Amino acid sequence: MSSPPDAEPTSTALDVLAVPRRRYLLAALLERGDTSAVGSPATTAAMSLAALATEVATTERDRPIVTDEQCARTRTDLVHAHVPRLVDIGVLVRIDDGDAPTVALADHPLLEAEWVRTLLDDPTGEAFPAAETTLNRTLEALRRPRRRIVCASLAARRGAVPLSTLAAAVVAREGGDGMRLVDVSEEEWLPVAETLTHDHLPALSDAGLVAYDDAAGRAALVTIAPQWESDWLLEGPLADSAVPIAAVRESSGGSTADNSVSNAATGEAAVNGDHEGDHVHAEGCETIIGAGPVHARGRDIAAGADAELVVTVPDGSRLERECLEQWHAAAERGVDVYVGSQSPRVRDTVRSMVPDAAVCEPQFDWLNFPLEATQHGHVVFADRERALVVTTDGADSDAESRVSALAGDGRENPLVSVLRDHLGPRLDRLAAAHDDRDVRDGTPLPM
Structure with missing residues (x-):
C-alpha cells in the first residue's frame, strides 16, 4: 500500500515542528535574518549556537533574560540533538568558524510551505485556539501518515464509525488508484484495525482530535476540537479533512458544533442538547x-x-x-x-x-x-x-x-x-x- 504523494514531506515537516525547541530555533533564524516571502526560498544570516541558544531559552521561558546556566543547558541540547537532526533533514547548514560554530537556514522546500511559515511565525502557539501542550500533542500525533488518513476518513463520515469500516476506508485511501471500500477484503483490513486499536486511535484521542470507544469498537472525529479553528492545520497536514470540517463549521454559523452527529461512545442519537461526537452542549x-x-x-x-x-x-x-x-x-x-x-x-x-x-x-x-x-x-x-x-x-x-x-x-x-x-x-x-x-x-x- 502506498501513502499519498505528499505524505513524506508533510511527515518530515511535522517531525521538525512537533518538538518545541526546533520550532523556536527555526523561528529565531527566520526572525533574525532576511525572511523572504512565502513561496520563495528562505535565506537568513548565520547565527552562532550561543546566540541561538539564548534566543531559544528566552522563548521557551517567556522571559527577556535567562541565566547563563539555562543558556548552557539549551546550547548542549541543540548541539547534541536538534541541530544534527535538522542538518540531516537539510533544513539547516552548519558553518564551522573556529571557536564559534554557526548555523543558517538552508534553501529547503519545507520552509516554503505556507502552513509551515504560519506556524513558525507563532512558534509558541499564542494564536493557536488551545494551550501549547495541545499544539505539541497535535503535531506529534499527526506525524504518522496513517493518522492523517484516519482523520480524513472520519471527516468524510457523520458520527461514530465502526472500527471495521474505518479500517477498510484507511486501506482504500492508502491503496490509491481509485480503490473502493467494497474492494477491500477482510484479510486486508483486519491487520490495519489492529494498528488502529493499539496505536493510531489512542494517539489521536490523546490529542483530542478523535473520540474512540474501545469497548464499542467505534470512533468519530471530534469536530468541535479547538484545533479545527486553526486554518493552517486544515490548509497543511489535514488538507484532506478541510472540506467536510469547513462544511460543518459553516452549517453551524462558524461553530464546529454539529447537532446531527451521534454519540461517539454509544452510537445513539443525540438527546437533550447539541451533540457533536463525544461532546454535548447544554x-x-x-x-x-x-x-x-x-x-x-x-x-x-x-x-x-x-x-x-x-x-x-x-x-x-x-x-x-x-x-x-x-x-x-x-x-x-x-x-x-x-x-x-x-x-x-x-x-x-x-x-x-x-x-x-x-x-x-x-x-x-x-x-x-x-x-x-x-x-x-x-x-x-x-x-x-x-x-x-x-x-x-x-x-x-x-x-x-x-x-x-x-x-x-x-x-x-x-x-x-x-x-x-x-x-x-x-x-x-x-x-x-x-x-x-x-x-x-x-x-x-x-x-
Missing part, C-alpha cells in the same frame, strides 16, 4: 464523553492556569504521570497548585512529584459520594474560571468503566459558579493555612 456547559477527550480537556485546563489550579483526585486510577508533570510545571511558573485526595497513596505521590503543591484532604462529601456506582470526585478548576468535573460509571461489572465529564468556561458559567461558591471560601482559607503552617511532616491540609 445550558452553557459541555458534556465530554470518553477517557481520551476528558483527559485532554483536563490537561488543557491545567496547562492554561495562570494563578491558581485546584485538582481533586478520588483514587490512584485517576493519577497519570503526565498530570503530575503538568502540575509541577504549573507550580514552577508561579501558579498556586492545590491537590486534594482522600487517598494517602495519591497524597504521598503528589508530595514526591510536585513538592511545591499544597496537598489537601477533602473534608466534605459532595464531590466524592457514590451514586448508583457512578463516582464523582475528579475535578480540575483553574483560576476560578475554567472547570471540569469527571464522572466514572462502573455500574456494569462486565464492561469497562465509562468516563464522562461536565466542563464550563467563564466566570458566569453555571458549573464554574457552583464550584467557585463551594470551593472559593475553602481555597481562601487554604492559602492562609499553607502560608502559616509547615506541612513538610506529611499532614495534609483540610479542604
Whole structure:
C-alpha cells in the first residue's frame, strides 16, 4: 500500500515542528535574518549556537533574560540533538568558524510551505485556539501518515464509525488508484484495525482530535476540537479533512458544533442538547464523553492556569504521570497548585512529584459520594474560571468503566459558579493555612 504523494514531506515537516525547541530555533533564524516571502526560498544570516541558544531559552521561558546556566543547558541540547537532526533533514547548514560554530537556514522546500511559515511565525502557539501542550500533542500525533488518513476518513463520515469500516476506508485511501471500500477484503483490513486499536486511535484521542470507544469498537472525529479553528492545520497536514470540517463549521454559523452527529461512545442519537461526537452542549456547559477527550480537556485546563489550579483526585486510577508533570510545571511558573485526595497513596505521590503543591484532604462529601456506582470526585478548576468535573460509571461489572465529564468556561458559567461558591471560601482559607503552617511532616491540609 502506498501513502499519498505528499505524505513524506508533510511527515518530515511535522517531525521538525512537533518538538518545541526546533520550532523556536527555526523561528529565531527566520526572525533574525532576511525572511523572504512565502513561496520563495528562505535565506537568513548565520547565527552562532550561543546566540541561538539564548534566543531559544528566552522563548521557551517567556522571559527577556535567562541565566547563563539555562543558556548552557539549551546550547548542549541543540548541539547534541536538534541541530544534527535538522542538518540531516537539510533544513539547516552548519558553518564551522573556529571557536564559534554557526548555523543558517538552508534553501529547503519545507520552509516554503505556507502552513509551515504560519506556524513558525507563532512558534509558541499564542494564536493557536488551545494551550501549547495541545499544539505539541497535535503535531506529534499527526506525524504518522496513517493518522492523517484516519482523520480524513472520519471527516468524510457523520458520527461514530465502526472500527471495521474505518479500517477498510484507511486501506482504500492508502491503496490509491481509485480503490473502493467494497474492494477491500477482510484479510486486508483486519491487520490495519489492529494498528488502529493499539496505536493510531489512542494517539489521536490523546490529542483530542478523535473520540474512540474501545469497548464499542467505534470512533468519530471530534469536530468541535479547538484545533479545527486553526486554518493552517486544515490548509497543511489535514488538507484532506478541510472540506467536510469547513462544511460543518459553516452549517453551524462558524461553530464546529454539529447537532446531527451521534454519540461517539454509544452510537445513539443525540438527546437533550447539541451533540457533536463525544461532546454535548447544554445550558452553557459541555458534556465530554470518553477517557481520551476528558483527559485532554483536563490537561488543557491545567496547562492554561495562570494563578491558581485546584485538582481533586478520588483514587490512584485517576493519577497519570503526565498530570503530575503538568502540575509541577504549573507550580514552577508561579501558579498556586492545590491537590486534594482522600487517598494517602495519591497524597504521598503528589508530595514526591510536585513538592511545591499544597496537598489537601477533602473534608466534605459532595464531590466524592457514590451514586448508583457512578463516582464523582475528579475535578480540575483553574483560576476560578475554567472547570471540569469527571464522572466514572462502573455500574456494569462486565464492561469497562465509562468516563464522562461536565466542563464550563467563564466566570458566569453555571458549573464554574457552583464550584467557585463551594470551593472559593475553602481555597481562601487554604492559602492562609499553607502560608502559616509547615506541612513538610506529611499532614495534609483540610479542604
